[in-house]
Amino acid sequence: MKKILITGATIVTMDEEQPDHFCGDLLVEGDPITAIVSRPERIEQAGIDRVIEGNKWILLPGLINTHGHAAMTLLRGYADDLPLMRWLEDKIWPAEKALTGDDVYWGTLLAIAEMLKGGTTTFTDMYFFMDRAAEAVAESKIRAMLSRGLAGVGLAGGRMLREAESFINNWQGKENGRINTSLGPHAPYTCPPGFLKKVMAIAARTGRPLQIHLAETAGEVERCRQKYGLSPVELMEHVGLFQFEVIAAHCVHLSDRDISILAQQGVGVAHNPGSNLKLGSGIAPLNELLKAGVKVSLGTDGAGSNNNLDLWEEIFLAALLPKGIHQDPTVIPARAALKMATTNGAEVLRLPRLGKLKVGYRADLIGLKGDLPHLNPIFDPSAHLVYSAAAADVSLVMVDGQILVDNGSLTTLDEERIIYEASRRAYRLTGKKGRDNAGGLHEGNNFNYQR
Numbered sequence: 344m345k346k347i348l349i350t351g352a353t354i355v356t357m358d359e360e361q362p363d364h365f366c367g368d369l370l371v372e373g374d375p376i377t378a379i380v381s382r383p384e385r386i387e388q389a390g391i392d393r394v395i396e397g398n399k400w401i402l403l404p405g406l407i408n409t410h411g412h413a414a415m416t417l418l419r420g421y422a423d424d425l426p427l428m429r430w431l432e433d434k435i436w437p438a439e440k441a442l443t444g445d446d447v448y449w450g451t452l453l454a455i456a457e458m459l460k461g462g463t464t465t466f467t468d469m470y471f472f473m474d475r476a477a478e479a480v481a482e483s484k485i486r487a488m489l490s491r492g493l494a495g496v497g498l499a500g501g502r503m504l505r506e507a508e509s510f511i512n513n514w515q516g517k518e519n520g521r522i523n524t525s526l527g528p529h530a531p532y533t534c535p536p537g538f539l540k541k542v543m544a545i546a547a548r549t550g551r552p553l554q555i556h557l558a559e560t561a562g563e564v565e566r567c568r569q570k571y572g573l574s575p576v577e578l579m580e581h582v583g584l585f586q587f588e589v590i591a592a593h594c595v596h597l598s599d600r601d602i603s604i605l606a607q608q609g610v611g612v613a614h615n616p617g618s619n620l621k622l623g624s625g626i627a628p629l630n631e632l633l634k635a636g637v638k639v640s641l642g643t644d645g646a647g648s649n650n651n652l653d654l655w656e657e658i659f660l661a662a663l664l665p666k667g668i669h670q671d672p673t674v675i676p677a678r679a680a681l682k683m684a685t686t687n688g689a690e691v692l693r694l695p696r697l698g699k700l701k702v703g704y705r706a707d708l709i710g711l712k713g714d715l716p717h718l719n720p721i722f723d724p725s726a727h728l729v730y731s732a733a734a735a736d737v738s739l740v741m742v743d744g745q746i747l748v749d750n751g752s753l754t755t756l757d758e759e760r761i762i763y764e765a766s767r768r769a770y771r772l773t774g775k776k777g778r779d780n781a782g783g784l785h786e787g788n789n790f791n792y793q794r
């Protein structure tokens with residue numbers, strides 16, 4: 344069991360039972376945090392495998408990304424400035440038809456490399472070839488909640504359901520509990536009620552949560568009302584989906600009644616402000632959701648619609664958009680935005696002992712360099728983390744007590760090879776070459792990799 348001690352850091356625990364921030368030491372022994380002390384107390388350094396001098400660092404729990412499609416990194420920048428349905432039907436779905444398991448493996452590794460370097464320690468995925476995505480998670484040693492994406496409008500629905508259940512049975516709790524699974528019915532418009540009932544039967548058998556895209560665009564809500572006489576949220580309640588643990592992504596277009604259903608039924612909402620803005624879907628009523636008592640976490644969505652997996656941008660947008668909409672700078676204070684990316688993320692995904700720096704909690708934590716111009720002077724570290732910090736400031740990332748980013752570099756992954764493999768697959772999938780987009784430079788850079 345490896346003992347790692349971080350000394351003299353500015354610690355932001357996100358634990359309401361501890362001060363908002365303080366200077367102190369933190370000890371990790373194996374996978375849990377075993378001691379946190381504040382100055383003038385110190386943790387004894389004898390018998391420690393590695394001591395990290397943290398006096399210029401801000402330490403906080405690892406960020407939790409509660410909605411995404413990891414291997415869509417392969418389609419980053421391929422189809423931009425289009426509305427959701429045209430983006431899906433004309434660009435994304437045709438390109439995805441040619442996806443192979445190897446593509447998903449390398450695309451997922453590209454996503455993991457990006458997320459780890461930016462301080463995300465847990466991510467959520469809904470995609471295809473999930474065994475290969477799980478392999479990427481196992482090798483990288485990040486934490487994840489994975490689901491096989493499900494659609495019930497085509498002929499493949501039955502096969503998808505079988506794959507989803509066997510994926511859960513094969514992978515749930517693997518890798519010291521770092522791999523978690525869920526069911527991923529894509530959306531009400533791709534999963535009619537009869538199909539959702541079959542998904543719910545698997546949820547009942549396996550005890551795993553469900554994640555679904557819900558009320559993402561005004562058009563989706565309108566078509567749902569025309570077809571069923573109900574909003575997407577009302578339809579899901581009517582079908583009985585909310586009897587299970589549900590992570591609802593987006594929830595942009597909601598009535599007051601929808602919001603109270605989400606609150607009463609304990610539905611977790613994954614808020615994706617960047618993707619919603621970029622696809623022109625709208626802006627979710629974040630302040631209203633939180634006021635109603637809905638548990639809201641943050642997600643990046645896939646890199647095809649964001650176009651990065653940088654949760655710091657989502658934290659920033661989550662804090663700023665409601666201030667502008669309500670013309671009130673007091674709504675969504677910094678601490679609330681940070682909570683969405685940490686403690687709320689753990690609660691929405693139902694992952695115990697995560698989202699806080701606390702004795703007995705799993706050692707998923709990140710350290711940002713505090714000695715950078717844009718992070719000084721420091722009055723309130725939480726404000727800096729929300730309004731000033733960036734993914735590139737992350738220097739240390741630990742998941743389950745293992746250091747996965749050390750001094751800004753990945754320890755478990757070959758970053759250069761991942762970029763090469765993912766890029767060449769992306770060009771094959773889309774029928775485009777890098778040179779078409781980047782005047783030759785891109786292809787030249789990527790294709791001279793020798794292995």
Ligand code: NI
Nearest residue numbers: 556592644645
């Ligand atoms: Ni999505």
